[in-house]
Amino acid sequence: MACFLNEVHYPAKMAGSRMPGGRLDPCLLMALDEIANIAPINIPNFMADSGGRGIQMAIVSHGLGQLRERWGEQGAQIISDTAGCKVFLPGITDTALLKAASELCGQTAFREKRQERFSRHDICDPAMLRELPGGYGLLIRGGRAPVLAKLPRAWTDREYKRARRQGRAVYRAPVPAGLSVAREFTLAGASAPATAGGNGNGHADAAAFPWGGENR
Numbered sequence: 001m002a003c004f005l006n007e008v009h010y011p012a013k014m015a016g017s018r019m020p021g022g023r024l025d026p027c028l029l030m031a032l033d034e035i036a037n038i039a040p041i042n043i044p045n046f047m048a049d050s051g052g053r054g055i056q057m058a059i060v061s062h063g064l065g066q067l068r069e070r071w072g073e074q075g076a077q078i079i080s081d082t083a084g085c086k087v088f089l090p091g092i093t094d095t096a097l098l099k100a101a102s103e104l105c106g107q108t109a110f111r112e113k114r115q116e117r118f119s120r121h122d123i124c125d126p127a128m129l130r131e132l133p134g135g136y137g138l139l140i141r142g143g144r145a146p147v148l149a150k151l152p153r154a155w156t157d158r159e160y161k162r163a164r165r166q167g168r169a170v171y172r173a174p175v176p177a178g179l180s181v182a183r184e185f186t187l188a189g190a191s192a193p194a195t196a197g198g199n200g201n202g203h204a205d206a207a208a209f210p211w212g213g214e215n216r
Contacts, residue, residue, distance in 0.1 A: 001039040005030070009046060009055065016053045024054030031058040036070040044071055044078040051084065063094045085141040090132035098126035101138065105146040124148075 009030070016024030030050075035043060043059060050057050059079070061067055067076035080086075088101050102125050109118040123146060129138060132148075139147045154160055163169045 002041045005032075005039050005041050009050070012055055013049070013053050016055070019054075022053065027054045027056055029056045029058065033060045035059045036061055036066045040070060044075040044082075047079050047082040051082070063092065064097055065094065085139065088129060088132075088138040088140075090130075090134055090136065092130055095126065098129050101129055101140070102126050104140050105138075 008028075012024055012028045016022060019025055030046075032039065032043075043057075046055075047057055047059075064076050064080070067079055071079070086101075086104075088097075092098055092101075102122055105123040107120045108123055109120050111118045124138060132138065135151055135153075137149055137151050139149050141147075160169060
């Protein structure tokens with residue numbers, strides 16, 4: 001999996017560098033679930049470099065501890081700093097992560113009943129984040145205000161249901177066609193002595209092979 005992701009990311013980066021603005025158009029989305037377990041690639045470097053090249057990285061982990069175990073303290077911090085949009089799902093029990101998310105949400109001012117002055121309160125304290133209802137997530141994007149969003153489910157989408165009824169919901173790769181050989185040929189065994197038409201080093205002449213080269 002690690003080799004596959006590297007082989008996808010690098011050509012996409014090179015292709016984007018040749019496009020106007022140095023960005024891949026349309027963008028490439030790399031959605032990587034359980035990335036710390038399935039592919040030990042250099043995610044901190046990918047995250048820091050991909051945004052300006054038209055490559056969107058969407059990684060999912062159970063918490064900062066999992067990222068630190070795989071990429072170290074600095075690597076986990078780079079991933080957190082370069083993530084343009086952070087989504088916190090229900091069930092988080094890491095108190096440090098809950099506190100960090102609460103601080104990112106900031107504070108707002110309220111005037112309590114029978115009080116003339118405004119007092120500041122956390123927009124989302126750690127307990128509120130831990131008790132998020134199922135199907136909802138806290139979104140923090142750049143310098144924008146935090147948003148409590150209801151997360152869509154693909155299997156409840158109307159278009160997906162229609163595609164499922166029509167048998168188009170699951171992609172079926174076409175069966176590869178068989179390769180045809182232009183003409184039959186035979187290769188001499190490795191132990192066969194050089195013939196009169198050889199080149200003197202035990203290999204046959206180039207004309208004896210259909211691709212015009214030596215037997216390597």
